[in-house]
Amino acid sequence: MQIGERKVGDKIILEVLESHFGADKALAFKNALGRHLEGGPVSLVLDLAKVDFIDSSGLGALLSVLKRMPKGSELVICGTKEPVSSMFKLTRMDRVFTICKTVDDAVSTLSH
Amino acid sequence: MKAMILAAGKGTRVRPITNVLPKPMIPLVRKPVMEFLVEHLRGHGVKELVVNTSHLAPMIEHYFRDGERFGVQMAYSFEGNLVKGQVEGKAIGSAGGMKKIQDFSGFFDETFVVLCGDALVDVDFAEVLRFHRSRKSIATLVLRDVPAEDVSKYGVVLTDSTGRITRFQEKPNREDAVSTTINTGIYLFEPEIFRYIPSGVEFDIGGQLLPELVRAGQNIFGLALPFTWVDIGSVPDYWEATQLLLRGKVTGFTMPGRELRPGVHCGINVQIDWDRVNIVGPVYIGSSTSIGNGATIIGPSVIGSGCVVQPGATVKECILADYTRVTSAACLEQKLIFGNKCIDPSGSSLDIAEAQIGWLVEDARKTEDLSETEMQLVDEVRALTAS
Numbered sequence: 001m002q003i004g005e006r007k008v009g010d011k012i013i014l015e016v017l018e019s020h021f022g023a024d025k026a027l028a029f030k031n032a033l034g035r036h037l038e039g040g041p042v043s044l045v046l047d048l049a050k051v052d053f054i055d056s057s058g059l060g061a062l063l064s065v066l067k068r069m070p071k072g073s074e075l076v077i078c079g080t081k082e083p084v085s086s087m088f089k090l091t092r093m094d095r096v097f098t099i100c101k102t103v104d105d106a107v108s109t110l111s112h
Numbered sequence: 113m114k115a116m117i118l119a120a121g122k123g124t125r126v127r128p129i130t131n132v133l134p135k136p137m138i139p140l141v142r143k144p145v146m147e148f149l150v151e152h153l154r155g156h157g158v159k160e161l162v163v164n165t166s167h168l169a170p171m172i173e174h175y176f177r178d179g180e181r182f183g184v185q186m187a188y189s190f191e192g193n194l195v196k197g198q199v200e201g202k203a204i205g206s207a208g209g210m211k212k213i214q215d216f217s218g219f220f221d222e223t224f225v226v227l228c229g230d231a232l233v234d235v236d237f238a239e240v241l242r243f244h245r246s247r248k249s250i251a252t253l254v255l256r257d258v259p260a261e262d263v264s265k266y267g268v269v270l271t272d273s274t275g276r277i278t279r280f281q282e283k284p285n286r287e288d289a290v291s292t293t294i295n296t297g298i299y300l301f302e303p304e305i306f307r308y309i310p311s312g313v314e315f316d317i318g319g320q321l322l323p324e325l326v327r328a329g330q331n332i333f334g335l336a337l338p339f340t341w342v343d344i345g346s347v348p349d350y351w352e353a354t355q356l357l358l359r360g361k362v363t364g365f366t367m368p369g370r371e372l373r374p375g376v377h378c379g380i381n382v383q384i385d386w387d388r389v390n391i392v393g394p395v396y397i398g399s400s401t402s403i404g405n406g407a408t409i410i411g412p413s414v415i416g417s418g419c420v421v422q423p424g425a426t427v428k429e430c431i432l433a434d435y436t437r438v439t440s441a442a443c444l445e446q447k448l449i450f451g452n453k454c455i456d457p458s459g460s461s462l463d464i465a466e467a468q469i470g471w472l473v474e475d476a477r478k479t480e481d482l483s484e485t486e487m488q489l490v491d492e493v494r495a496l497t498a499s
Binding site: 023026053054055056057059060063082083086087089090091092096 | 454
C-alpha cells in the first residue's frame with residue numbers, strides 16, 4: 001500500500017497512491033495508518049484523489065481507522081471522484097466522514 | 113404499408129444497461145420501447161414488419177416471436193453468427209440491413225416505413241404517407257425542429273418551400289449548422305431506393321444512402337410535424353424519458369397496473385402494508401414485489417417485479433430492474449439497477465459484485481450471504497440511521 005505523507009503545520013496529509021483500493025489493500029492500509037493512531041490526538045487529512053475505485057472492504061478499512069483514532073482526533077477525507085464518491089453516498093459513509101473537495105479545504109476544516 | 117424496425121445496434125451509449133438488454137427491449141416503465149412502436153405501426157395499418165436483429169437478438173425474437181400476439185406479422189433478419197453456442201452480432205448498417213432483406217425475398221414491394229427501435233414515437237404515418245404520395249417522393253424523412261444547442265447530435269437538413277431536401281449535414285457544429293431541422297431517423301421509402309444500395313456491404317441510411325440519392329438527382333423530401341419523440345439513446349436520455357413518463361408528461365402513455373394510492377400504480381400479488389410504508393408518487397411497483405414496513409419510496413421511481421425492498425430501506429428516484437433486493441441498510445438515490453450494476457443517471461456505474469455492495473443492493477434471488485466486512489458496515493449504517 002503506497003501512501004504519501006507530508007505535514008502542513010501539525011496536520012498530517014496522507015495521500016493514497018493506489019488507484020484500486022480494494023480488499024487486497026484494506027489490511028495494509030490499516031497497518032500503515034496504525035502508527036498515527038498510537039499517540040495523542042491527531043489531525044489527519046486523507047487525500048483520495050488518486051483512487052479510481054474503492055469497494056466495501058476499502059470503506060471498511062477507513063471506518064476502522066476512524067474508530068481507532070485517539071480521543072480528540074480529527075479525520076477529513078478529500079479528493080473523492082466518481083465512482084468513489086458514489087460509493088460513499090450509496091453506503092451513507094458520506095454522513096460518517098467529513099468530506100471536502102481539496103486538500104486545502106480539508107486543512108482549513110480541521111480545527112487545530 | 114409494410115415496415116422495418118432497426119434493432120441491430122449495440123447500444124454503446126446505453127451501457128451497461130445494454131450489456132444485458134438490447135436497446136429496443138429497454139422498458140419504458142414496464143413495456144419494451146419497441147412494443148410501443150409495434151402497436152403504433154399496427155394502429156396505422158402496418159400488418160407486416162421485419163426487424164433486423166444482431167446484438168442480443170434472441171431477446172427480441174423470443175419476446176415478439178411471429179407478432180401474432182401483437183396483431184401483426186413479424187419476421188427477423190439476423191445479422192451475425194452463432195459461435196460456440198453464443199450469438200455474435202455483426203451488424204451491416206441500416207441500409208445494408210434493408211438490402212439484405214430485399215435480396216432475400218423482395219419483401220419491400222410497396223411503400224414502407226423504416227424507423228429505429230430505440231425511441232418512442234407517435235408519428236402520424238397517414239399524414240406522412242399523404243405528403244410522400246403528393247410529392248411522388250421515393251424517400252421521405254420525418255423531420256423535427258430542435259433547440260440550436262442540440263443540432264450537433266443529429267443529421268441536420270435544409271429543405272425548400274416544397275419540402276424537398278437541398279442539403280444534409282451529419283452532426284455539424286452549432287455554428288456551422290444550416291438549420292435547426294433534424295432527421296429523426298424515421299423514413300418512408302419506395303422500393304426503387306434499393307437500386308442505390310449495394311449488396312453485401314455495410315451501408316448506412318443517413319451517411320450513405322441519402323447523399324447517394326441526392327447525388328443521383330433523386331428528389332427526396334422531408335416533413336416536419338409535431339409528434340412525441342422520447343429518445344433512449346443514452347443512459348441520461350433513458351433516465352429523463354422515464355422521469356417524463358412517470359410524471360405524466362408524455363402524451364398517449366398510460367401507467368400500467370392499478371392506481372392503489374394516489375400516484376402509486378401497482379401490479380398484482382404485491383406484499384405491502386400501506387399504513388406502514390412511506391410512499392410518495394409517482395411510483396410504479398411491479399407484481400410479486402415485497403415492500404417492507406418502514407420503507408420509504410419517493411418518486412418518480414419504478415420498482416420492477418419480484419423485487420424485495422427490505423424494512424427501513426430508502427429508494428428515492430430510482431429505476432430497479434426485476435428481482436432487485438434493496439436491503440435495510442440501503443439508501444438508494446437516483447440510481448438505476450440493471451444487470452448487477454448500480455448506475456448513475458450520468459451513465460457511470462458500479463459493478464455490484466466488484467464493489468462488494470451486495471449488502472445494499474443485490475439480485476433478490478440470491479441468498480443473503482454477507483462477509484464480515486459487509487456485516488460490520490451493515491451494523492455501522494444501522495447505528496447511524498438509528499441515531
